[in-house]
Amino acid sequence: MDFYKVIRTRRSVRSFKKEPIPDEVLNRVLDTARVAPSGGNRQPWKFILVKDERLRQRMVAACNDQKFMMDAPLIVVACGQKLPINRGGYMGEMSILLDVSIAFTHLILAARAEGLGTCWIGAFNNKEIKKLLKVPNEYEVVAATPLGYPSTDVFTNPGNRKNLDEIVSLNKF
Numbered sequence: 001m002d003f004y005k006v007i008r009t010r011r012s013v014r015s016f017k018k019e020p021i022p023d024e025v026l027n028r029v030l031d032t033a034r035v036a037p038s039g040g041n042r043q044p045w046k047f048i049l050v051k052d053e054r055l056r057q058r059m060v061a062a063c064n065d066q067k068f069m070m071d072a073p074l075i076v077v078a079c080g081q082k083l084p085i086n087r088g089g090y091m092g093e094m095s096i097l098l099d100v101s102i103a104f105t106h107l108i109l110a111a112r113a114e115g116l117g118t119c120w121i122g123a124f125n126n127k128e129i130k131k132l133l134k135v136p137n138e139y140e141v142v143a144a145t146p147l148g149y150p151s152t153d154v155f156t157n158p159g160n161r162k163n164l165d166e167i168v169s170l171n172k173f
């Protein structure tokens with residue numbers, strides 16, 4: 001699929017078919033996160049695939065009870081390893097949010113290219129998920145997404161977005 005079409009038609013999907021994802025498709029999608037860029041090529045990430053039904057139910061509870069997550073056959077949880085880097089002199093050890101978010105964006109766009117739906121989940125309880133999925137102390141949860149085939153045709157052009165002239169400026173802010 002054309003790269004720009006992937007970007008334009010990726011939508012947050014909140015309704016999924018139960019249909020499982022073939023392993024080769026899932027591996028292609030995951031591999032795009034693997035090859036993502038990261039500062040110093042540190043690759044400070046781990047992606048946990050949550051398939052088990054009981055665990056997925058508990059994941060939903062730890063994500064503000066966003067029940068639609070349960071419809072998808074899989075939930076992907078992106079974790080980042082805290083590292084002593086301080087990007088821009090202000091980001092502190094949370095600098096790794098950048099690396100993990102870039103890799104997760106690869107995954108989300110690749111999913112779109114495969115006809116799979118995702119929804120970036122930012123409303124979650126880090127502590128609860130860490131306990132549930134046995135995430136080591138030196139890692140934090142950065143994001144999660146349900147992953148599955150959408151139950152309706154949701155891949156439309158973006159809705160409400162700012163215009164380019166509102167977000168781009170020349171030579172000064």
Ligand SMILES: Cc1cc2nc3c(=O)[nH]c(=O)nc-3n(C[C@H](O)[C@H](O)[C@H](O)COP(=O)(O)O)c2cc1C
Nearest residue numbers: 010011012013014066119120121122123124158159
């Ligand atoms: C960092 C981040 C956190 C988000 N958290 C949630 C969330 O917890 N639940 C949800 O349903 N959507 C969440 N979203 C999806 C946004 O609401 C969505 O991307 C935005 O409304 C634009 O819609 P679109 O993705 O369909 O283009 C999140 C998106 C981002 C980037």
